[in-house]
Amino acid sequence: MGSLCCETPFFMVFFILVLVVQHSMFPTTNSQPDFTYHSCSNNANYTNNSPFKKNLHNVLLSISSKTTQLDYGLFYNATSGEYPDRATALALCRGGVSLKQCRSCVYNSTLRITKDCPKQREAEGWYSDCQIRYSNNSIYGVLDTTIKYVRWNTQKALNPRGFNKVLRSLFDGLGREAASGSSVQKSAWGDKKVPSSNVDIVYGLVDCFPDLSYLDCLDCLNRLQNFLRTCCNDSMGVRIFGISCQLNYDNTPIYPSLLSSPSLPPSPLPSSSPTPGIICSEKFCDCLQFKTYLKMVNITLITLIKSIFVGVKKNV
Numbered sequence: 001m002g003s004l005c006c007e008t009p010f011f012m013v014f015f016i017l018v019l020v021v022q023h024s025m026f027p028t029t030n031s032q033p034d035f036t037y038h039s040c041s042n043n044a045n046y047t048n049n050s051p052f053k054k055n056l057h058n059v060l061l062s063i064s065s066k067t068t069q070l071d072y073g074l075f076y077n078a079t080s081g082e083y084p085d086r087a088t089a090l091a092l093c094r095g096g097v098s099l100k101q102c103r104s105c106v107y108n109s110t111l112r113i114t115k116d117c118p119k120q121r122e123a124e125g126w127y128s129d130c131q132i133r134y135s136n137n138s139i140y141g142v143l144d145t146t147i148k149y150v151r152w153n154t155q156k157a158l159n160p161r162g163f164n165k166v167l168r169s170l171f172d173g174l175g176r177e178a179a180s181g182s183s184v185q186k187s188a189w190g191d192k193k194v195p196s197s198n199v200d201i202v203y204g205l206v207d208c209f210p211d212l213s214y215l216d217c218l219d220c221l222n223r224l225q226n227f228l229r230t231c232c233n234d235s236m237g238v239r240i241f242g243i244s245c246q247l248n249y250d251n252t253p254i255y256p257s258l259l260s261s262p263s264l265p266p267s268p269l270p271s272s273s274p275t276p277g278i279i280c281s282e283k284f285c286d287c288l289q290f291k292t293y294l295k296m297v298n299i300t301l302i303t304l305i306k307s308i309f310v311g312v313k314k315n316v
């Protein structure tokens with residue numbers, strides 16, 4: 001626990017509170033790894049034996065069975081039932097994940113999501129390599145720009161102006177490239193040289209759910225990109241999970257398979273290792289800036305608290 005970042009008194013109080021509450025809220029002992037982050041909508045719940053429950057079961061089963069068929073790539077969708085009991089589920093792997101890893105990740109997510117959200121009519125879960133969402137609403141091709149989870153490197157780039165300029169140009173390009181992808185993949189990655197003494201190259205990776213239109217994907221990624229200045233000014237590495245898209249950058253390659261230059265050593269970084277969870281190590285920390293973060297951001301308090309619960313859970 002020495003590496004926990006919550007050092008301020010404010011945080012210790014909060015931390016203890018979290019320890020007390022989390023045991024009653026988050027059951028452990030599951031065969032699938034924990035999500036990096038998950039979110040269960042509490043707007044409406046389904047009951048046992050309801051038609052929705054059956055439809056949800058069908059769509060998750062349909063997706064998990066597709067992971068054993070070789071004709072599926074990095075995107076999965078399924079719908080079952082009729083309004084108002086229709087269930088739709090979508091799953092997506094990040095660009096750069098191997099198909100084998102993707103299938104395993106999506107398969108796990110179909111089981112894990114109902115353990116974490118056992119009765120909600122809408123939920124989302126993120127692993128490092130993939131994400132899943134389901135809803136009673138029609139979500140296929142529908143943009144949701146909500147930002148659910150942010151993790152940033154507490155180390156800052158020197159020469160913020162130069163660094164931010166490079167980031168902007170990198171993500172402007174990646175956003176357009178991802179948005180113009182196909183109906184089964186809208187991902188883009190790339191890297192750029194940085195005029196800074198402590199960062200040489202910044203590596204970026206963005207993904208949209210590919211059922212989105214060009215404009216919706218672009219809109220989604222633009223929002224995440226704009227959010228960088230609110231959450232993570234000058235941070236050397238950031239990961240943002242939105243419901244319909246995600247954005248990542250780091251000063252080491254995100255996936256070795258995405259390296260544009262084969263001469264670079266394949267060194268996977270902690271933030272994208274298959275080990276899910278928040279690594280509050282010397283390098284990454286979710287909670288250090290929590291207090292300022294709260295003041296700056298109006299997503300929802302619940303989202304933030306949940307992300308910290310998840311982080312604390314990983315560290316106990």
Ligand SMILES: *[C@@H]1O[C@H](CO)[C@@H](O)[C@H](O)[C@H]1NC(C)=O
Binds near residue numbers: 044
């Ligand atoms: C759904 O269940 C959750 C968890 O038990 C609860 O917090 C929430 O209030 C419920 N929502 C509704 C609308 O009943």
Ligand SMILES: *[C@@H]1O[C@H](CO)[C@@H](O)[C@H](O)[C@H]1NC(C)=O
Binds near residue numbers: 077078079
């Ligand atoms: C998945 O999306 C495709 C493309 O729109 C659609 O043709 C197909 O019916 C969907 N599959 C399911 C099971 O919803």
Ligand SMILES: *[C@@H]1O[C@H](CO)[C@@H](O)[C@H](O)[C@H]1NC(C)=O
Binds near residue numbers: 044083085137
């Ligand atoms: C899904 O559930 C929510 C919450 O009960 C409800 O407001 C919404 O109308 C439902 N959507 C559909 C398509 O039935």
Ligand SMILES: *[C@@H]1O[C@H](CO)[C@@H](O)[C@H](O)[C@H]1NC(C)=O
Binds near residue numbers: 031033101108
């Ligand atoms: C899926 O879960 C199994 C354990 O049930 C684990 O061995 C495997 O590594 C997981 N897959 C991924 C991609 O995390």
Ligand SMILES: *[C@@H]1O[C@H](CO)[C@@H](O)[C@H](O)[C@H]1NC(C)=O
Binds near residue numbers: 229230231
């Ligand atoms: C982030 O940096 C920009 C430019 O350097 C500045 O205008 C902005 O206020 C900063 N945001 C925060 C939250 O510190």
Ligand SMILES: *[C@@H]1O[C@H](CO)[C@@H](O)[C@H](O)[C@H]1NC(C)=O
Binds near residue numbers: 298
């Ligand atoms: C937060 O945002 C929501 C919707 O954007 C708004 O209704 C609410 O008033 C905001 N809360 C604060 C404290 O700004």
